Amino acid sequence: MTTDFARKDRTAFDLSGKVVVVVGGGQMPGDTVGNGRATALLAARHGAEVVAVDLNLASAQETVDLIAADGGKAYAVHADVSKKEDCQRIFDEVMERSGRVDGMVYSVAVNPPFDFENNSMETEAFNYGINVNMLGAYYCNLYAAACMEKNPGPSTGSIVNFSSIASLKNEIGLNIGIMPYALGKCGLNYITELTAVQFAAAGVRANTLMLGPIDSTLGNHDSQELFGHTPEEVDEVYSEVVKLKMGRASTWETAYAALYLLADESRFMTGQQIRLDGGAALVR
Template sequence: MTTDFARKDRAAFGLSGKVVVVVGGGQMPGDTTGNGRATAMLAARHGAEVVAVDINFDSAQETANLIIAEGGKAYPVQADVAEKQDCQHIFDTVMARSGRVDGMVYSAAVNPPFDLGTNSMTTENFNRGINVNMLGAYHCNLFAAECMQKNEGASAGSIVNFSSIASLKNEIGLNIGIMPYALGKCGLNYITELTAVQFADAGVRANTLMLGPIDSTLGNHDSQELFGHTPDEVDEAYGEVVKLKMGRASTWETAYAALYLLADESRFMTGQQIRLDGGAALVR
């Protein structure tokens, strides 16, 4: 894509010729689309070859199939991002099959099970949450950036990490049920900044998209399964923290924000924490 932004015939947010890896590109069953799947599909609609990564291979394959059915290019990779070797496997596979990495979106996240009555969690589940939400982000950022720095040009690649306002609003993190998620996202915020600094000279950018109340499969599932909310109670709880009157955002709005960060239009932006939260973080 040309970076002559003044051209009136320029296609905005074009990703043609780019390979975009979406970690967490599958999703759990549910009535809504997940952030990762929506981002993968939108990137493909804007011309990218998409690699959908998920611990559930069938779910990653389903995302790829949806993209292919729309005329796009995609393939799945199975990986458990809690394991360093699996993170390395993602990018080894992409380099062998596609020859390059231009974009990476880290959308993988987990809220481990816990006992609501005693507000307790096993050490194994706590560690699992940290490993997925933070350690996996570290490894994927590092391995993606190492691939991107091999690309030619001043803008070698873009990393987009999905964080959460749970890393800012500490009242959300007081309950053990959300703590590995909130702590993991705090670490992810810092990992993004370190990646941005470390790989700036190579032309690699890294930014955080800090999500608030999004109508996502994960958010709806965990609010109901972990905290025992009904669907209506989930909407009500999220609605209490949104300052804008339209309620929760859809995952497609997440995807469009990620699209901007992946595209050349954002080439002068790195190391930033961008809030997509309906104003929820304004009152702290």
């Protein structure tokens, strides 16, 4: 993995020898691939050993099996990121099995039941949402960075947190769930910046990939369940907020953006919020 970027024989976005933990590496059932699974598959195709972490161990194992069928290397870890001790256990297990952590992607989000008319929800549901969307990110960032700073060299690791333009704009089609999804993503944005500052001297980078209208299993499911849209209406609602005339992005486009942030090509980038939203967050 040379960082001589001018070499003609250099392989771009080479993750060979790196261990990449994808928190949210499984997915819910659906017709499309999720952001976490797409990122795990792509990281493995570029040479990484991938650790697929999910609350649904069977789904994480499906991702591992797909990677193995591609000739890649991966294993699954079960964890409930709403619990601090589970977040710690993820990285304890990875260090024990793989001996290092080079990349971590936090691709987890939940939308607990929410009363849109009264702008309210049950306290337990609110707390669970915050624990998954924000506190889980905080602990995974902290424990991942603590592992990465043990790596030798000037660039020791990269953290990529999947956020949403729901943390910027309050519109149906952008702000699915409203609370605590959007609130959690606001916190995740700040957590990323804090992590970037705290671990910069150790060579650890942390960046936010802020997603807009992505054709993902979670986005499709929650748009239909929370708002009562048909699959066709989901496409229409999302397309209305996109500036570029291309509809929604695929999760593979999310994965390629994450690949750049994980690879050495982005080694001079940290603490940034990169919008992958088709221009939806532009001022109108």
